Amino acid sequence: MTPTETFAHYRVLSPPGPEGGKTVAVFQGASGDLQAQAAQSGAPLSVFVGSADVAGVSLRVFTPGKEKGTSDSGALAALAFLQPQGVLLDVVDVTMGGEVMPAQLCGGEWLLRQGDVTARKVEADLSPLGVTGGTAWIASAGRPNLAVEVADLAALEGFTPDADAISGLNRATDTTGLILFTMGGPNRADVSFRAFGPLKGFLEDGASSNMFACLVGVLGVTGRLPTTTNMIRGAQRMPGAPSRLTAQFTPADNGAADVWVGGRAERFQP
Template sequence: MTPPDAATRTLPLRYRAFADRGAGGKPVTVFLNPGDEQDRARQAGTPLSVFVQASDPASVTLRVFTPHGEKGSSDSAAIAALSALQETGLLLDVVEVTQGDPQTGAEVQPAQLCGGEWLLRQGLVTVQAVHADLSPLGLTSGTAWVAATNRTNLVAEVADLPALDAFTPDDAAISAVNRATGTTGLILFTPGGPARAEVSFRAFGPLKGFSEDAASSNMLACLTGVLDHLNHLPEGATLIRAAQRRPGQPARLSAQYARTTGGTDVWVGGPATPDTP
């Protein structure tokens, strides 16, 4: 495939990361050239804009902005940028992705192309069962799980998909449960889901600065670790499909996993498709 010329590289490209059969997911604007990042992000009209600072076949350097400031890193933005760069035909199937301001600290993740989708390594997930008082959330108290990579989340199972979809989050109640369990996020899940998903989930993080996320790679990684801990991952498989169920903004993610003695090594990604404004 012919690399984009200089004029094409200045045009913003609209993508929808983690869309579920063309709907939902996260809108991202991709810029293949750097410069004037904050101004262009403000004008882009999407919650996230990602700027390719540099790229070669084995590595990509990105900076991610919202309309109001630099975000640091975003898996959704990285997946969109990798998908756009893949169209140039210049990327290998395994690359190193660097995100963030090099002056204040950048995050480096390996990425791999798997079944036409880019996956980013989330790291080793460790899991511990705990007794959690979930009554402030209107849920039955009992066994839950603390799962962590570099961030610690509380994971709890609900009865079925209708119960998951009917859950109404209360930021104050979720924050109180997180503080009581020494966690910063909450993941609710149930087995199965639409379009043959192995698991459906919702992700909440008022202590992290958001009420409910539409597509959360790190939280799916933690959930995958819990499913491994419970021996609920498909026998003989290394990848699951997950449906994230934020109301009105469904997302489809994939998690690739490997069982180790120290936990579960997890990569998460999904589709990123061109989006018509």
């Protein structure tokens, strides 16, 4: 950042190539009218670094219209911005919106701790989704989500979400979001998925750390986590906005323990 610049743009959780991921503006310092600065940044998400030292980072996160509170993507962008400055250890606490989330640098990517994930198989009527023959699980890393496996990548990418159908299924299963997934994927992904949450206020999320953590738990109870490594790559396949996420995990009989999720954040000039 040059003396004339006030913020830098980052692409967060992006797959290889020039597109995808989430765009975040990172501001060095949190002073003045933060909401006005966020609105002028040209990014859908802006994060302001209030303080940073070897043990912790304090952030405030805004959309162009309001303060967001917490954002994994915002935290990952801020950590990537600060790390070359030499002010952070490889393990730090990130404070946002009154919450504290541990973060660690792993293989050049920052990961945020999502916690332990539990998962169990459940019977559910999937016909309102237009999904036939699918198997469903309820998985939770603090918020219960319904995970449904589809036949292949074509079925995943061809799915057309219906907010009413998804909301009805979530209410019927006492869950808050829907994850559709299939094994494998582009760029040597271990698993591909899409994440929906009309009950949370959005139809589809392009990069969801919490939902990927839940999916890791489902893969744990079905015996499909890697056995030669404790890392897994996920390709999130929202049409027109692909993302790639990395998770670190400890296998557990009822899901996965100590799950951390993150990915790369690269500075770019819009």
